[in-house]
Amino acid sequence: MQKSRWIWLPFAQVPIALFAPASYGATYLTVEQAQQAIFPGEKLSQSFISLTNQQVQEIERRSDTNVRRKQVQLWKSANGGFFIVDEVVGKHEYITYAAGLNPDGTVKQIEIMTYRESYGYEIRNADWRAQFVGKNSSAPLKLDKDIKNISGATLSCRHITDGVKRILATYEVALK
Amino acid sequence: MKSPSSELRRARPLLGTIVEIGARGPHASTGIEAAFREIEIVHRLMSFHEIDSEVSRLNRSPLFTPVAVDRRTYEVLSWAQRISALSDGAFDVTVGAKLVAAGFLPVPSNSEWPCEKANFRDLNLLPGKRVLLKRRTWIDLGGIAKGYAVDRAVEALRQNGVGSGMVNAGGDLYVLGASRPIHVRHPEDASRLFSLGTFADAAVASSSGCFTECRRNGAATDPLIDLRRNSALRWKQGVTVLASRCLIADALTKVVRLAPRRALKILAQFGARAVVIDRRGVRYSVHETETRH
Numbered sequence: 260m261q262k263s264r265w266i267w268l269p270f271a272q273v274p275i276a277l278f279a280p281a282s283y284g285a286t287y288l289t290v291e292q293a294q295q296a297i298f299p300g301e302k303l304s305q306s307f308i309s310l311t312n313q314q315v316q317e318i319e320r321r322s323d324t325n326v327r328r329k330q331v332q333l334w335k336s337a338n339g340g341f342f343i344v345d346e347v348v349g350k351h352e353y354i355t356y357a358a359g360l361n362p363d364g365t366v367k368q369i370e371i372m373t374y375r376e377s378y379g380y381e382i383r384n385a386d387w388r389a390q391f392v393g394k395n396s397s398a399p400l401k402l403d404k405d406i407k408n409i410s411g412a413t414l415s416c417r418h419i420t421d422g423v424k425r426i427l428a429t430y431e432v433a434l435k
Numbered sequence: 436m437k438s439p440s441s442e443l444r445r446a447r448p449l450l451g452t453i454v455e456i457g458a459r460g461p462h463a464s465t466g467i468e469a470a471f472r473e474i475e476i477v478h479r480l481m482s483f484h485e486i487d488s489e490v491s492r493l494n495r496s497p498l499f500t501p502v503a504v505d506r507r508t509y510e511v512l513s514w515a516q517r518i519s520a521l522s523d524g525a526f527d528v529t530v531g532a533k534l535v536a537a538g539f540l541p542v543p544s545n546s547e548w549p550c551e552k553a554n555f556r557d558l559n560l561l562p563g564k565r566v567l568l569k570r571r572t573w574i575d576l577g578g579i580a581k582g583y584a585v586d587r588a589v590e591a592l593r594q595n596g597v598g599s600g601m602v603n604a605g606g607d608l609y610v611l612g613a614s615r616p617i618h619v620r621h622p623e624d625a626s627r628l629f630s631l632g633t634f635a636d637a638a639v640a641s642s643s644g645c646f647t648e649c650r651r652n653g654a655a656t657d658p659l660i661d662l663r664r665n666s667a668l669r670w671k672q673g674v675t676v677l678a679s680r681c682l683i684a685d686a687l688t689k690v691v692r693l694a695p696r697r698a699l700k701i702l703a704q705f706g707a708r709a710v711v712i713d714r715r716g717v718r719y720s721v722h723e724t725e726t727r728h
Binding site: 262263264265266267268285287288296356368369370371374416419420 | 444445446447448449451452453455695699700702703711716717718719720721722723
């Protein structure tokens with residue numbers, strides 16, 4: 260008969276150290292890699308657009324989300340598909356992701372490009388975010404600590420879900 | 436060109452979280468694609484939110500009528516029922532109505548309100564991958580499907596010739612092949628990490644109430660329902676379970692939280708171990724046959 264029990268250790272006696280990274284995250288894909296992942300073998304042409312105030316209002320009304328940037332980082336595929344790079348900022352996280360849309364405006368694929376997480380003040384600070392712009396896997400970040408191998412993270416994809424709603428509304432209002 | 440030792444990693448929003456998959460070796464790319472496909476299938480079959488999922492279909496199917504389901508759904512329900520029986524209902528996938536009432540899940544469309552007294556015993560698994568409901572209940576596989584999806588993804592990596600990699604579905608994870616250090620977040624301070632040690636071919640799942648959105652009277656309430664007290668739990672503990680399969684680890688975190696004494700025997704039965712972190716310290720489950728020689 261095997262005996263099982265709980266043993267309790269106060270933190271003072273826990274031999275393994277607790278440590279506190281200020282922030283961590285991961286870089287998965289550059290813009291070019293994300294394009295290849297979603298539209299393999301296709302040639303994409305850059306066609307950034309700026310939304311008018313009226314379009315912004317309409318997108319916000321339809322998606323029930325805020326449009327933080329008027330510029331849409333958009334590429335078009337030869338077959339009529341769309342590739343959009345977008346970012347979402349949560350209370351603690353900053354995520355850039357790519358959304359591929361089929362010619363009919365349905366979602367083809369979503370790929371996360373970078374994920375950053377912080378529990379300090381930095382996340383809403385433009386300078387802090389700016390350090391990630393243009394970074395890719397060949398230019399590793401100093402802060403780069405992986406989110407892999409962390410249990411209990413319960414990362415929410417709610418902000419990405421809202422971001423995709425906003426992209427779909429953008430398609431209806433400005434791309435269709 | 437990537438060197439053979441470097442790991443390819445991708446992340447996609449799935450299962451209500453961010454799923455990260457990493458793989459090494461020449462088949463990393465095809466393996467990761469196949470692994471994400473498996474997770475997408477589990478997501479489509481078992482989502483409570485998506486009206487076309489098999490779970491949603493079961494939640495509005497007529498009573499006393501066998502419903503054929505996908506082998507994956509059947510497999511998850513079979514494990515769920517087994518763990519429900521072992522834990523005497525501490526784990527119970529018919530908890531959906533309580534989660535809806537507490538605001539964690541949306542009200543399913545086209546389904547009548549479930550019977551108050553319904554529980555896992557009203558869900559019968561019949562031969563031929565058929566399911567029969569004896570009382571109206573809303574099944575939610577949120578406490579087990581994520582772990583299952585991780586297991587399926589790991590299997591896809593293996594079948595595609597990936598010998599080393601990892602799958603992390605928002606904290607429910609599996610380390611394939613080469614050993615890696617695993618950390619768990621402190622339940623009260625997400626910036627603090629607690630080192631669990633180094634593991635290979637092992638699953639880890641955690642459950643804690645701290646990072647959920649719902650707050651009641653200032654206390655974190657999380658989407659875990661104690662059916663015996665009929666309420667959502669408020670607590671400040673982080674439970675982590677290590678097991679050979681992520682499905683087991685995922686489901687047993689709930690058993691450890693809701694029935695810690697009974698959980699010891701169930702953990703031992705599955706060869707699993709638990710670590711509970713709260714503000715005072717750490718509790719470990721100890722199974723003495725493990726150390727006896």
